Amino acid sequence: MQQFMIPDYMYSTEFWLLTTPVLLSFFLLGMVLKPKGAREVIQSAKPSEVTSVLQSASDAALGFLEAENLSDSDIEACKALGRVFRERGEFDKAVALHKSVLQHPDLNEEQHRWALLALAKDFKGAGLTTHAEESLHQLVELKGDTPEKLEAYRLLTELYERQGKWAEALTVRNRLRNPNMKQKRTHALLMHKQGQELLKQNKEEEAQKLFEKALKLDSRCLAAAEDQVQLLIKQARYAEAQDVLREAQANRPDLFYILEPYMADAFKEDEQGMRVLWHAAALHPKAHWRSSVSFAQFLEEQGETEDALKILRRAYEQNPTTIETANALSQLLTRKEENKEALLVLHQHLNEKISFFPLWQCDQCGFSSNKLFWRCPQCSKWDSVRAYKHK
Numbered sequence: 568m569q570q571f572m573i574p575d576y577m578y579s580t581e582f583w584l585l586t587t588p589v590l591l592s593f594f595l596l597g598m599v600l601k602p603k604g605a606r607e608v609i610q611s612a613k614p615s616e617v618t619s620v621l622q623s624a625s626d627a628a629l630g631f632l633e634a635e636n637l638s639d640s641d642i643e644a645c646k647a648l649g650r651v652f653r654e655r656g657e658f659d660k661a662v663a664l665h666k667s668v669l670q671h672p673d674l675n676e677e678q679h680r681w682a683l684l685a686l687a688k689d690f691k692g693a694g695l696t697t698h699a700e701e702s703l704h705q706l707v708e709l710k711g712d713t714p715e716k717l718e719a720y721r722l723l724t725e726l727y728e729r730q731g732k733w734a735e736a737l738t739v740r741n742r743l744r745n746p747n748m749k750q751k752r753t754h755a756l757l758m759h760k761q762g763q764e765l766l767k768q769n770k771e772e773e774a775q776k777l778f779e780k781a782l783k784l785d786s787r788c789l790a791a792a793e794d795q796v797q798l799l800i801k802q803a804r805y806a807e808a809q810d811v812l813r814e815a816q817a818n819r820p821d822l823f824y825i826l827e828p829y830m831a832d833a834f835k836e837d838e839q840g841m842r843v844l845w846h847a848a849a850l851h852p853k854a855h856w857r858s859s860v861s862f863a864q865f866l867e868e869q870g871e872t873e874d875a876l877k878i879l880r881r882a883y884e885q886n887p888t889t890i891e892t893a894n895a896l897s898q899l900l901t902r903k904e905e906n907k908e909a910l911l912v913l914h915q916h917l918n919e920k921i922s923f924f925p926l927w928q929c930d931q932c933g934f935s936s937n938k939l940f941w942r943c944p945q946c947s948k949w950d951s952v953r954a955y956k957h958k
């Protein structure tokens with residue numbers, strides 16, 4: 568039988584003196600190459616150890632940054648280390664690392680873009696907004712639509728929007744090629760914000776042009792429509808104000824009610840026109856309950872109670888579960904002393920509503936259903952289901 572023998576040289580101090588540094592560097596390199604592993608090591612280490620381990624890894628990284636050629640694994644190591652620094656809030660170290668990377672003559676274009684973006688993120692994390700903007704601008708000026716550049720656009724607009732620099736944010740956003748509808752909507756809202764700034768500076772004409780542009784870009788932009796309508800009314804351009812209102816009702820029936828307070832002024836000389844628009848707004852299938860309730864209120868004030876009742880009845884039929892419509896209808900009926908019908912409406916409304924309520928609910932995770940489960944299908948807890956409590 569062969570016996571396992573420990574070679575003699577392993578007992579020598581010299582052997583260990585030579586191999587220990589090599590093994591240690593492999594361990595450190597492995598740590599920075601695998602961020603997840605590094606994080607685990609760092610999490611399990613004592614605070615004092617973490618700092619020294621990171622310092623060694625940082626020294627190692629700065630060491631190979633001094634070499635003439637950069638390998639992919641060197642870059643990967645820097646990426647991992649930079650991430651760890653940023654996650655630990657050690658932005659000064661992250662900045663130093665990424666600045667050293669950027670100065671390396673052997674950097675290819677992709678690595679250059681990564682290092683610039685990483686540097687910008689370090690500055691942003693440290694709250695050095697101007698520095699972050701500088702790095703991002705450098706990235707944005709580079710050729711081609713690279714993922715780093717798109718990320719730079721996003722971060723740059725985020726920085727500008729956070730500081731209320733709407734014009735700058737808009738300039739960056741305008742450079743995005745082929746914006747999708749969601750981006751166009753944001754563009755329009757930014758234009759509106761910028762327009763409001765101009766209004767504060769009494770630059771009405773310029774502001775109005777921006778509101779117009781915003782509405783052209785996104786006809787659903789009610790924020791711009793609201794300011795535009797007010798300006799047009801102020802300038803006695805009633806026909807144009809009416810057009811904006813009609814467009815808004817057609818494009819945003821769900822939110823049109825926010826423009827209803829301007830209708831009386833815009834249609835000062837055309838009450839019939841206002842009635843047609845308000846009627847359409849009140850009975851649109853997507854209308855907000857306020858539209859029908861406010862139109863009915865207007866009709867009642869004009870002494871046209873029967874017509875008001877008709878509007879509320881139709882709105883209620885369309886959405887019998889909307890509590891505000893049921894409430895308005897039953898109140899109008901009560902005012903007309905038609906108490907029996909008022910009660911019937913409330914009764915029906917409650918019945919409709921109850922049919923949507925589930926019977927059971929898990930008191931652990933909130934899962935609700937009409938079937939009784941002894942073990943919750945969502946959070947897997949036993950005996951956690953209770954009778955559903957209506958709020």
Ligand SMILES: [Zn+2]
Pocket residue numbers: 929930931932933934943944945946947948951
């Ligand atoms: Zn549950």
